[in-house]
Amino acid sequence: MQEIRQVSLDQDKSKITNNILRELPEWFGIEEAITNYVNGVNGTDFYALYDLNQPVGFISIKANNTFTSEIYAMGISKNYHGCGWGTKLLKVAEEHLVKNDVKFFMVKTLSDSHPDKNYQKTRRFYAKNGFIPLEEIKEIWGEENPCLIMVKNLL
Template sequence: MKVFIENIKNIQPSQLYISKTKLSQVEEYLDSIDIANMDPLPIKRIGKYTFFTDGHTRAFALMKRGIEEIKVHWDEDELDWLQYLICIDWCNKEGIKNITDLKSRVVDDEDYKKLWDARCDIMQERTLNDLDYYLDIRTVSKDNEKCNICELILKALPNWFGLEESIKEYINGVKDSTFFSVYVGEIPVGFMSIKEHNEFTSEIYVTGILEEFHRRGIGKRLIKAIEDMLIKENKIFLTVKTLSGSHPDEGYRRTREFYRSVGFYPLEEFSELWGEESPCLLMVKKL
């Protein structure tokens, strides 16, 4: 576990309230220890958000004492990050950007259970049984929004998009594409950019979904939205280029599995299109 120092105001809360009783207990605990030796607080970065995954009450108590530089570590536990992002969206909408914004939200136990615990219980059940309640797929028409979302997502996926020059090319290239983005609340978590080749065929130009949300059905939802649009336009084929199976990359093996799962078939391999070290596989789906 790598421990480092971060300014407390640079870390967003992922909850809306602080329990007055728990705060009192934490303050009593802090009085009894050397704060310099306190365990680091866990944080996580998803997209552009760096947030607490636990330890809100400890962070709040430290803030009350005027402590701004705190010890933290990256949370590597396998948690439901979609649920956390829902909480981040709630915080954004209620103006909770850092721990100081919780000053007016210290409540007694009964209110904490009603205002926070009960809300989270409902959310957790919905994410298990009705994920679409929290996901919204939209077409994006403004070029700056397309570019910003593309940059945000691709830079968060170094195992798939590790070349800065390629990322810049994609950011510029999405401007003249049909662009679908999937949101948790108002937070983009993935996108697909579509380019038209002719009256019969369109291509997935570039796509990305934040890794924390892979295998949640988000890609399939994007494909479905795009297919519905293309079928209305009387398109017959949808194609995509991806890294060939002759390359051992594990991430792209999963990418090819995804495309096969939604009806794409390998059509042709091009060994020199992207260079010999990155063999390209053309895949196609009949709509």
């Protein structure tokens, strides 16, 4: 049985994040980045996808201000890619944001000016779910990893 639950304990958020991100080296292959995400999910709104009480996906949402929140980190075990669970995690997060009068939802991802095929899938996923490219910024992750900011209007 699969279900999405809100997770409130920071130690559970960190553990889920660590386990899932380590299953996804194509997206999260830099140890320092994994450690930053594992620590950074603390204090965020966090929803996990469970299959038979085993976490297999998550989304962590960070409030930037009263109008805008962003996906801090998101990951789904590879066996669950393409099954619609990423979209369901997004919907649960968006419902919470709308109830709290948040107007914009954003995500930072690797820009399409970088040839990584895995991130092509990531950008397609976000575009399919209503996010549109806003700006590429090379100052966030450096010239070699250009950051694309994508946004979605929640109104």
